[in-house]
Amino acid sequence: MKTYLKTLLRAFQKHILRFLSLVFMVLISIGFISGIGSLRDKINYSVTKYYKDQRVSDFIVRCTEEGGFDERTVENLKDTFGEGSEYNRVFQLDVPTGEKLSVRLLFLDFENWTVNVPTFIEGEKQDGANPHKIYADKPDNVIKGYSVGDKVDIARFLDGVLPSALLDMLDLKVEVCAVVQSPLTFANDGEPSDYAETDGVPDTTTATKDLDVLENILYIPKSLLSHPATGEKLLHDNALYIAIENRDTFSAFSKNYKSFVNAKCEEAADEGIKVLTLYDNYSFQSVYSYGNKVADIGFVIMVAFLLVTALVVFSTMTRLIEEERSQIACLKTLGYSSVSIVSKYMLFALVATGIGGFGAYFVGIGITRLLYYIFNYSFTMPPISMHVAIIFYVITVTVIVAGTLIATAITGFKMASERPAELLRPRPPKAGKKVILERLPFLWKRLSFKYKSTLRNVLRFKSRFIMTVLAVAISTALVLVGLGLLDLCIFHDFGSGAIMGIAFVVIIFAGLLNIVVIYTLTNINISERNREIATLMVLGYQNYEVTGYIYREIFINSFIGILFGYPLSCLLNLLVFSVMGVGTLGGITWFWWIVTPLIVLLFTALVALALRSKIVKVDMNESLKAIE
Numbered sequence: 160m161k162t163y164l165k166t167l168l169r170a171f172q173k174h175i176l177r178f179l180s181l182v183f184m185v186l187i188s189i190g191f192i193s194g195i196g197s198l199r200d201k202i203n204y205s206v207t208k209y210y211k212d213q214r215v216s217d218f219i220v221r222c223t224e225e226g227g228f229d230e231r232t233v234e235n236l237k238d239t240f241g242e243g244s245e246y247n248r249v250f251q252l253d254v255p256t257g258e259k260l261s262v263r264l265l266f267l268d269f270e271n272w273t274v275n276v277p278t279f280i281e282g283e284k285q286d287g288a289n290p291h292k293i294y295a296d297k298p299d300n301v302i303k304g305y306s307v308g309d310k311v312d313i314a315r316f317l318d319g320v321l322p323s324a325l326l327d328m329l330d331l332k333v334e335v336c337a338v339v340q341s342p343l344t345f346a347n348d349g350e351p352s353d354y355a356e357t358d359g360v361p362d363t364t365t366a367t368k369d370l371d372v373l374e375n376i377l378y379i380p381k382s383l384l385s386h387p388a389t390g391e392k393l394l395h396d397n398a399l400y401i402a403i404e405n406r407d408t409f410s411a412f413s414k415n416y417k418s419f420v421n422a423k424c425e426e427a428a429d430e431g432i433k434v435l436t437l438y439d440n441y442s443f444q445s446v447y448s449y450g451n452k453v454a455d456i457g458f459v460i461m462v463a464f465l466l467v468t469a470l471v472v473f474s475t476m477t478r479l480i481e482e483e484r485s486q487i488a489c490l491k492t493l494g495y496s497s498v499s500i501v502s503k504y505m506l507f508a509l510v511a512t513g514i515g516g517f518g519a520y521f522v523g524i525g526i527t528r529l530l531y532y533i534f535n536y537s538f539t540m541p542p543i544s545m546h547v548a549i550i551f552y553v554i555t556v557t558v559i560v561a562g563t564l565i566a567t568a569i570t571g572f573k574m575a576s577e578r579p580a581e582l583l584r585p586r587p588p589k590a591g592k593k594v595i596l597e598r599l600p601f602l603w604k605r606l607s608f609k610y611k612s613t614l615r616n617v618l619r620f621k622s623r624f625i626m627t628v629l630a631v632a633i634s635t636a637l638v639l640v641g642l643g644l645l646d647l648c649i650f651h652d653f654g655s656g657a658i659m660g661i662a663f664v665v666i667i668f669a670g671l672l673n674i675v676v677i678y679t680l681t682n683i684n685i686s687e688r689n690r691e692i693a694t695l696m697v698l699g700y701q702n703y704e705v706t707g708y709i710y711r712e713i714f715i716n717s718f719i720g721i722l723f724g725y726p727l728s729c730l731l732n733l734l735v736f737s738v739m740g741v742g743t744l745g746g747i748t749w750f751w752w753i754v755t756p757l758i759v760l761l762f763t764a765l766v767a768l769a770l771r772s773k774i775v776k777v778d779m780n781e782s783l784k785a786i787e
Contacts, residue, residue: 186518187668194522194527196461196550208542213275220399221433223432243405246274249381249399282307295376295377297341308335312333320394325386345541346537445537453658455739456738465559470630471626471675477570481574527548612708628719629723631673631720635720642754643747646751706771709774732747
């Protein structure tokens, strides 16, 4: 057991760089995937809590006939939606004040305001005793709105609704005493004057152009519109705000909630009324749809990240086991079983992926919170829910850890099944073969010796070459996906801060992925070729010549990977635009196709600089004494 533990500790010490590479690879992949994948759940949890806390109306029933609701209609609606539900009866008036803008007046009872309770931004809630004190909705990016202390003459909005003689009798000059945030209208780019009945994803940019947009919402006490002599109500309620009972059993936009809403709408269908739900609400539907867009993008990119991670982890563990052939032979000679030998490497992989997975949980939380905060560019988002959203995290961790352990076990048992004598005997070096360029004499003869040697080494180890090219190709594709999303937001008026945020996150994590992959594979390459590098040093090669020998291979692999990355970029962008329902491949501005390889080559250059010290510090004596 002591010998076994010593070999285990020696493996961690000897392969510390590979261990850290595995940790960072898993941390980047799982952190990115879980961070983006959890955003939709986090939005749903936060919006649901907001929906419940602010008593957001599940239904708004509008009377489309003059005279407002009669009591019989109201009683019928209560039979439909349940007596235990909460009801706010208001007189609602949308008044055009320009070609596209309108103001909404809500005459309601402040003292019994239990549905669609607003958040007070400035000023204080009134006790309702003074009918000349009103509330105004919070300004946004499109409208200026009203401020506390502003004087407003309501009479100008009621011209044509009430007789002029009656308007002259009423004192309709009011003062804004508070600015509030309506729970129904929290889009920052303007709110349609009525719920937009959307099919799919509403777009805030088109909404401000194609739909009437609210200039403001004013909340006015009902008592202001009482006849000065008789006290009779001058206007009858024409809107009913309904918050259903047992709302704690529902989650906003869940399947069972949608089924319930649809059933109630069919039951309430009648002439003279119009029923609106959260699915018709511009703000709720927009934030929900953008959350779905981000999740769909995450699904597409997740596949790319998982593929690269699996390839690199498999390569790392395979090479590690291959390098320890002699130690495996010694353990077998000492009587250790194949299970105990392989378990050492499985434990190595499990600890590395476990540490990376643990850190990835917090990275994912950070990404989710960052993207949620970026949503405030387009919305006044409700406070983020503390509800833990870990479905994506658990799935990703399970896939990567299980895949790593299975790959390690397969490679390890294959190696442990060999006899000790075979394991102690070094594998014969790969035979040199002609590369494809050697079959083109007119080109091959013009290359110097160092470039001929580099090209032969690049293509000598095909598995490493394929993995490096594939990793760079996927990284290139991810960078161009991020730039394509950025282009959509900047140059094509998509105008979503959330999508712009995810674009930057994709670019950054694609770069980190590229750095870790290139570093890991090149580090393995250098470790396997210590004797070759030491021989060059003994022959008198200067440091810059030795590093150039490795650098040329790195950049040739990266250049080939970039070439393959372009068609892969087209495929990924098409998938992303398809799931988003917006954007085209041809719409990506031309210079992003030029900027992409420069970004990838910059990441590659950073790796090359980081590996310089490892190359020039190769111990010539130890390397030349080693058996290959």
